[in-house]
Amino acid sequence: MDKYILEHLEELESEAIYIIREVMADFDNPVILFSGGKDSIVLTHLAMKAFYPMNLPFPLVHIDTGHNFPETIEFRDNLVKEMGANLIVGSVQKSIDEGKAQEESGYNASRNRMQSITLLDCLEEHKVDAAMGGARRDEEKARAKERFFSHRDDFGQWDPKNQRPELWHLFNAKMNFGEQFRVFPLSNWTELDIWQYIAKEDIPLPSLYYSHKRKCIRRGNAILAYSDYLNLKPDEKVEEIQIRFRTIGDMTITGAVESNATEIEDIVNEVATTRVTERNSRADDARSEAAMEERKKEGYF
Amino acid sequence: MGKEQVGIEQNSELLRFVTAGSVDDGKSTLIGRLLFDSKTIHEDQLEAVAQTSKKRGLDHIDLSLLTDGLKDEREQGITIDVAYRYFSTPKRKFIIADCPGHIQYTRNMVTGASTANLALLLIDARKGVIEQTKRHAFLSSLLQIPHIVLCVNKMDLVDYSEEVFNQIVSDFKNFAVKLETKDIRFIPISALEGDNIVDRSKNMSWYNGSTLLDQLETIHIGSDANLIDCRFPVQTVIRPHKKEFHDHRSYAGRVEGGIFKKGDKVMVMPSGLESTIKAIHAYKEELKEAFPPMSVSIELEDDIDVGRGDMIVRLNNQPNQSQELDVMLCWMNDRPMPLRGKFGIRQTTRNVRCAIQEILYRVDVNTLHREEDVNQLQMNDIARVKIRTTAPLLWDSYSKNRNTGSIILVDEQTNETVAAGMII
Numbered sequence: 001m002d003k004y005i006l007e008h009l010e011e012l013e014s015e016a017i018y019i020i021r022e023v024m025a026d027f028d029n030p031v032i033l034f035s036g037g038k039d040s041i042v043l044t045h046l047a048m049k050a051f052y053p054m055n056l057p058f059p060l061v062h063i064d065t066g067h068n069f070p071e072t073i074e075f076r077d078n079l080v081k082e083m084g085a086n087l088i089v090g091s092v093q094k095s096i097d098e099g100k101a102q103e104e105s106g107y108n109a110s111r112n113r114m115q116s117i118t119l120l121d122c123l124e125e126h127k128v129d130a131a132m133g134g135a136r137r138d139e140e141k142a143r144a145k146e147r148f149f150s151h152r153d154d155f156g157q158w159d160p161k162n163q164r165p166e167l168w169h170l171f172n173a174k175m176n177f178g179e180q181f182r183v184f185p186l187s188n189w190t191e192l193d194i195w196q197y198i199a200k201e202d203i204p205l206p207s208l209y210y211s212h213k214r215k216c217i218r219r220g221n222a223i224l225a226y227s228d229y230l231n232l233k234p235d236e237k238v239e240e241i242q243i244r245f246r247t248i249g250d251m252t253i254t255g256a257v258e259s260n261a262t263e264i265e266d267i268v269n270e271v272a273t274t275r276v277t278e279r280n281s282r283a284d285d286a287r288s289e290a291a292m293e294e295r296k297k298e299g300y301f
Numbered sequence: 302m303g304k305e306q307v308g309i310e311q312n313s314e315l316l317r318f319v320t321a322g323s324v325d326d327g328k329s330t331l332i333g334r335l336l337f338d339s340k341t342i343h344e345d346q347l348e349a350v351a352q353t354s355k356k357r358g359l360d361h362i363d364l365s366l367l368t369d370g371l372k373d374e375r376e377q378g379i380t381i382d383v384a385y386r387y388f389s390t391p392k393r394k395f396i397i398a399d400c401p402g403h404i405q406y407t408r409n410m411v412t413g414a415s416t417a418n419l420a421l422l423l424i425d426a427r428k429g430v431i432e433q434t435k436r437h438a439f440l441s442s443l444l445q446i447p448h449i450v451l452c453v454n455k456m457d458l459v460d461y462s463e464e465v466f467n468q469i470v471s472d473f474k475n476f477a478v479k480l481e482t483k484d485i486r487f488i489p490i491s492a493l494e495g496d497n498i499v500d501r502s503k504n505m506s507w508y509n510g511s512t513l514l515d516q517l518e519t520i521h522i523g524s525d526a527n528l529i530d531c532r533f534p535v536q537t538v539i540r541p542h543k544k545e546f547h548d549h550r551s552y553a554g555r556v557e558g559g560i561f562k563k564g565d566k567v568m569v570m571p572s573g574l575e576s577t578i579k580a581i582h583a584y585k586e587e588l589k590e591a592f593p594p595m596s597v598s599i600e601l602e603d604d605i606d607v608g609r610g611d612m613i614v615r616l617n618n619q620p621n622q623s624q625e626l627d628v629m630l631c632w633m634n635d636r637p638m639p640l641r642g643k644f645g646i647r648q649t650t651r652n653v654r655c656a657i658q659e660i661l662y663r664v665d666v667n668t669l670h671r672e673e674d675v676n677q678l679q680m681n682d683i684a685r686v687k688i689r690t691t692a693p694l695l696w697d698s699y700s701k702n703r704n705t706g707s708i709i710l711v712d713e714q715t716n717e718t719v720a721a722g723m724i725i
Contacts, residue, residue, distance in 0.1 A: 004528055175716055
């Protein structure tokens, strides 16, 4: 290998740091959308590296559905304390109480879709002009065409047919008052890149990602964590299974996988050899072929 | 080449390539095949594609469906925008900028090509070198992509004929003398049947070269970046205002050219002030040297005024500094570009304003002929123009450095990115 060439994780890291620094320079009030999932944790880690030895110059925005895993909230609070970062919490429960969002009913009820409403309200309230997210283009086909700098109109909506061309690394951050950007510094990363990077940098993660015993139910092909928020069907029974989570979202929709991977190396190997995509275990994407795209148009991450 | 080995393989390089072809020349199938054969496709994705294939009454799994993106496209059956795909082998990780082949989408090819090290162009063996092939090759050359791999596809439909392949190679070479790209390779393939993609074709024993994947894995990209002319556009200043780092002041940016070393004598442009590199920081580490495309922060010995848009360069090797630029421009907006139009211009970390002074000529991308007396540019036009900026820019010619020689133009009313340019 040549001396003056970066290996792929170094190049991806450098690209992400470059973009995060551009966000800092181009916007007045940028934030990081922090879900407590591995991608937003890696993003936060990169943002810290980009400005070291400064404190993290972006507040973390967490949209709390009220259905989060307790482990996620605990991890979030510890991280915020450790980094001396600011935390802004948008509450879906509050949106429901105020009548802005309507709770779904039935066995597959989830608060996932309502997040968009709370998110947009929260960004507006805090006059956020750029919200960085950990979304990756390899996650889902609607994301394959997403830009690094994704322009949103004053309703927070994405117009996939009218995206700005994005050339070299020259980003156009111009917008009208009231509009905003979503920025995705991890666009070019794959799930495997994320895990390799977590291993390389030794980044702490919520315990949910590692193998543990948990009370679960099996529904169709999915294994869901048992919780008070889940409406059980008559024939469903709670059992204890050795599992871990590949993605972390609401307790009601995040599917687990059976796994004995207790160390990061186990997970890297598991991800490298697995034959289904990580979002396969997400009930929210399975709703229809264009589910993610529809939610993105509405203002979802 | 199983994905099994990828998990432990971290020291691989990144190759970014752009794919272009005409409608129906099998580009989506080729990409689908690369993803499939490199085991990047997961079972649930394959299942979805198999279901859709069945719904459409196909008797095979249509691999091209793997790369269909947005709903509108799926409904219309065409690709309307650049899509990015990812796959990896134990040797390299690949980022594909998948560009639609339609005539009206030159802008997409330019977009996808802007960050590519390699262009993978497809030709239908039955049709040979056509206008679109020439256009894609010209754009690849214009964007200074260092390597072109020309895949002659659908060889199965011409009986795997060596003569057909040789004729296409010879036709293309005749045209390619007008291009600047030096490294051009030719491979006969069948994306549908998998000939010469990952495994050598048993149907073309006359072909002695290596397979497409082998070329993608081994093509030398180490010398693609400019390692001679040191360029460091400053993105932002790092000042912690913390007790323990009280005196820390460094300049954050990405190395866009050359190799910076601790102790180097440098100049800050445009001020012209001189100093020495005291330290190169990457997070908590101090580096001896930094090269493209590393994101670092540079600390100088002297306390001089440096801010965003300034450029740190080696003392005896400076970029051009001027308000007049000669640019090859690709117009990317529905609304035509008027002569003497005024725009925002973005180059490295600088944002200034500019006016189009003169359109010298427009290039016919099919014949490469120059058309003069042009008063406005339409979407997808490529033209050489003279630009005057409101403040001096620090630039190199695009052929010398793709990072410091590229610009975009922004419409000041709509905020849209309306053009991309390469400084001559």
